Amino acid sequence: MERHYMDSKIKGVSTGTTILAVTFNGGVIIGSDSRASMGGNYVCSKTINKLIQVHDRIFCCIAGSLADAQAVTKTAKFQISLHSIQMESPPLVKAAASVMKELCYNNKEELQAGFITAGWDKKKGPQVYTVALGGMLLSLPFTIGGSGSTYIYGYTDAKYKPDMSREECLQFATNALALAMGRDNVSGGVAHLVVITEGGVEHVVIPGDKLPKFHDE
Amino acid sequence: MSSIGTGYDLSASTFSPDGRVFQVEYAMKAVENSSTAIGIRCKDGVVFGVEKLVLSKLYEQGSNKRIFNVDRHVGMAVAGLLADARSLSEVAREEASNFRSNYGHNIPLKHLSERVAMYVHAYTLYSAVRPFGCSFILGSYDQDDGPQLYMVDPSGISYGYWGCAIGKAKQAAKTEIEKLQMKDMTCRELVKEVAKIIYIVHDEVKDKAFELELSWVGEVTNGKHELVPKDVREEAEKYAKDSLEEEDDSDEENM
Secondary structure, eight states: OHHHHHHTTOOSOEEOOOEEEEEETTEEEEEEOOOEEETTTEEEESSOOOEEEEETTEEEEEEEEHHHHHHHHHHHHHHHHHHHHHHTSOOOHHHHHHHHHHHHHHTTTTOOEEEEEEEEETTTEEEEEEEOTTOOEEEESEEEESGGGGGGHHHHHHHOOTTOOHHHHHHHHHHHHHHHHHHOTTOOSOEEEEEEESSOEEEEEEOGGGSOOOTTO | OOOOOTTSSSOTTOOOTTSOOHHHHHHHHHHHTSOOEEEEEETTEEEEEEEEEOOOTTSOTTOSOSEEEEETTEEEEEEEOHHHHHHHHHHHHHHHHHHHHHHSSOOOHHHHHHHHHHHHHHTTSOSSSOOOOEEEEEEEEETTTEEEEEEEOTTSOEEEOSEEEESTTHHHHHHHHHHSOGGGOOHHHHHHHHHHHHHHHOOTTTSOOEEEEEEEEEGGGTTOOEEOOHHHHHHHHHHHHHHHHHHHHHHHHHO
């Protein structure tokens, strides 16, 4: 609710958006729509990338002011990269999420962007963290964000199961995105999904006409 | 012994013709003048033992500690100039705290020791400051990485160890440590051996009274670095004293 209200106050390009991240047995799936809007009336871009890779197995989904989100993720990517080289090992997802949180919290007056950090690391496996507007960091089995998320809280709360298989999780994420994009005017375009596992990272793109259709479509 | 540095030893920013930085070597001498500290890593933890010489009967027992807590899971035992060591323990504490603030988890010991070593090294580069006159041993225990032990010396290098000793009796202590099979021992067994080694290397003639400081971190303390509890310490000291008497007895028999 809060984010929906805030988005309409964002000057310039915003990602009125739907983003989500869901853990499954062996990995995590993150997804987003691809619409960037200005003022709630004009679509700036139909094909924007909201899934930013900050390290080999760690991605960030962005919501809110696009400029702020890009600035934060660029900085975070640099810091996480340096940290990983100094540690001589891939970074923990928690560490990446903490870096995002520090940036959001310390600059909370100027920034208007929220993130979902998700990925896989050797210590704790697949994880999802949400970094809210003011810099709150929370670890969850799955999370949704952006203006479109308000329309799918019911669906995700009802349909999420822990320890899903990759296919079940992919279907869950696709359905959730389709439902949100169907009702939120500032979410739309194509559905971007990324599957992160120990073995690697796989992108899935579902164009608008191939998204699952529901009863009234 | 060491050659006189005449002229080349006035500041840390000068090399000698044979490629030595004398100020750093003199700093290491300061460490060798201090009483011994040892750290040993075993199967499930790390144990520190420090021979704390008591210079006056008026000293309060337990004061002037030489083992510091750097973070919940990290301990630091020092030898050399105590004031320098205290200042470095604050540096280490800040590093560990900043790391946790930025990255959300405990600092890995290798990284901490490298950061503090880098700080110590910085003081060996300029004539405006002098090198730190202390060496220290860092130890930690973590669920995933297990026990770790690192030593940093005044030149600013950090080494990883299974067992190490610093201070005046470090050679004798190292010899004793090498006799141990620490990879197969638990903390409880090791704490007695550490006490024994300190008692062995203590020079009764030159230095009289001493206090034994013992601390550990491992599975036995659930990953928290703390001074060894009173009953364990008393048991360890008793074991140490008894072993020494046995050795004295066996010496007499040989004669």
